[in-house]
Amino acid sequence: NTMKELPHSRGWEYGLLPAGSLEDVTDFWYWLSTNVLTWRGANRSALALESVNHQQANRIRKEANNYRNDIIKSFETMRQYTPLVRLANGRWVPDYPSRLYCRGRDFGWIREVLEGSIYLLISGFYDAKSKPAQWILDDFQDNRYLKPPYGYQILDPKTNWYDRGGFSMQPNLLAGLMPYLERDEIEIYLWMFFNAWCSCYREEINAMVEHPMPVLGYSNSAHFKTSDQANAVMWLRYMYVYATDDTLYLGRAIPREWLKDGNEIWAEKVHTYFGEVGVRYKSEAAQGKITATVQLSLEQIPKKIIVRFRHPAKKPIKSVRVNGNPHAKFDAKKGDVDITGMRGQVLIEVEY
Numbered sequence: 217n218t219m220k221e222l223p224h225s226r227g228w229e230y231g232l233l234p235a236g237s238l239e240d241v242t243d244f245w246y247w248l249s250t251n252v253l254t255w256r257g258a259n260r261s262a263l264a265l266e267s268v269n270h271q272q273a274n275r276i277r278k279e280a281n282n283y284r285n286d287i288i289k290s291f292e293t294m295r296q297y298t299p300l301v302r303l304a305n306g307r308w309v310p311d312y313p314s315r316l317y318c319r320g321r322d323f324g325w326i327r328e329v330l331e332g333s334i335y336l337l338i339s340g341f342y343d344a345k346s347k348p349a350q351w352i353l354d355d356f357q358d359n360r361y362l363k364p365p366y367g368y369q370i371l372d373p374k375t376n377w378y379d380r381g382g383f384s385m386q387p388n389l390l391a392g393l394m395p396y397l398e399r400d401e402i403e404i405y406l407w408m409f410f411n412a413w414c415s416c417y418r419e420e421i422n423a424m425v426e427h428p429m430p431v432l433g434y435s436n437s438a439h440f441k442t443s444d445q446a447n448a449v450m451w452l453r454y455m456y457v458y459a460t461d462d463t464l465y466l467g468r469a470i471p472r473e474w475l476k477d478g479n480e481i482w483a484e485k486v487h488t489y490f491g492e493v494g495v496r497y498k499s500e501a502a503q504g505k506i507t508a509t510v511q512l513s514l515e516q517i518p519k520k521i522i523v524r525f526r527h528p529a530k531k532p533i534k535s536v537r538v539n540g541n542p543h544a545k546f547d548a549k550k551g552d553v554d555i556t557g558m559r560g561q562v563l564i565e566v567e568y
Contacts, residue, residue, distance in 0.1 A: 228293050228316050231286025238331055241324070246316040248291055249335040255283050256339040263461075284341070290316060291336075304358040309351040312336065325366045329384040332360065337395040344398040356392060360384065368432050379411065386427045387412035388444035397454060402469045402526075409451050416444065424448060456483035457493055462519040464488060466495040466510060472528045477502040484511070491515040501528055501568075510555070510562040517557060525551040525566050537565040 217234045221227070229235075232251050235244040258280035265273035294316050300308040312333035314322050322328050333352050336342045342349055360366040362373065367384045370376045382404075384390060393408035415432055416424040426441040428434055455469040474481050475497060482496035491514035498507050506525050525533065532548040538555060539562060545554035546566075553564055 226317075228290050230290070231283060232290055232316075238327065241326055241331075245318070246290070247331065248312065248314050248316075248333060249331040251287050251290075252335050252339040252341040255280065255287060255341060258283060259340075287341070294318075301355055301359060303354050307354075309355060310348075311355065312348070312352065323365075325385045329356070329360045329366045330386060330390050332356075334390070334392050334395075337398075338391050344395040349395060349399075353395060357382065361392075368428075378407075380415075380432065381411065382408035383412040383415065386444065387415045388424060388448045389426075389441075391447060391451075393451065397458060397469060398460075400468075405469055406455075406471055409448075409455075413448055416448075453483065453486060456495055457486040457488060459488040459490060459518070461489070464490055464493065464518040464521045465524065466493070466522070467497065467508065467524040467526065468522070470497070470524070470526050472526045472530070475499045475501065475506060475526060476528045489516075490518050495523070497525075499528075504534075504568045506566050506568075508564045508566075510564065512559045512562065514559055517559075519556070520554065521556050521558065523553045523555055523564055525553065527551060527568060531568040533566055533568065535567045539563050 218229045218232050229246045232246050235246055238247050262277040262280045265276055295310050295312050297319055298311050298313055299320055301311045302308050314327045314332045334356055337344050337349050361384050362370055370380050393405050396405040415428055423440045424445045425438040427438050429438045458465040458468050477499055479499045484494040486493050494511040496509045508523055533546055536543040536546045536553055555562055
């Protein structure tokens with residue numbers, strides 16, 4: 217419907233979905249998030265069909281790739297017509313509007329934050345380590361999360377930023393922390409996770425409100441939300457088990473505090489692209505040792521399997537034994553142990 221000449225149009229929407237509404241926003245526009253998430257669905261469908269050599273795989277792949285090219289052309293054009301935005305340190309960076317034909321910021325937090333340009337990264341449309349990703353992430357952290365109309369009011373940024381930064385009006389709905397997990401910036405991922413969790417969690421009923429109202433610390437009128445709670449539990453799960461298209465990560469984002477001496481933590485029967493997995497850590501940090509018992513019930517072998525040991529004092533690894541044998545495939549500084557190709561139960565003993 218958009219791959220033709222349209223009245224009152226510059227043609228930037230060529231190849232995009234027809235104009236439509238955006239969840240609570242009922243204005244009809246060519247929305248960025250709607251298009252990149254639809255592309256994600258097409259892309260994942262193509263990958264699924266390719267994995268079984270389906271006869272329609274090539275057609276779906278071609279459509280998905282062409283759709284991606286149209287989206288890039290549309291929103292890179294829009295970016296070039298949009299004023300730069302200023303960051304906290306005085307730098308100016310490009311801005312991707314949340315819809316076509318919007319030169320600059322739109323109205324309201326749903327359009328600008330919840331459904332904003334961060335979806336270029338969450339969807340996998342742009343690589344989380346790319347230059348556009350850095351522009352988007354810096355803009356969200358400095359501008360969109362920290363002040364109305366997009367975030368809660370922080371009266372004294374010097375005092376309150378650390379405890380109140382990194383999330384917006386509905387703290388556990390937007391997966392804005394996920395690009396940091398992909399970038400392996402674990403401290404930022406954990407900071408955003410715990411701030412969002414603590415802002416909504418109500419321990420008296422073990423549930424999360426949709427968003428604190430009217431300000432942080434209150435839940436006068438907000439109801440409890442399955443979507444937000446499910447997101448938060450998944451982000452917690454990703455600390456233990458996280459899978460990309462070709463790599464299985466275990467313990468990638470475990471808080472260092474959880475591996476203090478005497479602690480034992482675990483996740484069991486976690487389903488991934490590759491099969492069912494689990495990991496159990498036991499810390500004897502005072503004796504210079506942490507062990508991990510890994511369960512790998514895999515249906516297919518990832519290109520890489522990485523088990524991370526985040527020592528509570530950030531000590532580097534000295535030596536590793538896997539199933540009782542010396543093991544040389546590890547990154548001492550990162551704490552990563554490579555057990556690619558292994559299956560079943562794997563015992564990893566790390567000494568510091």
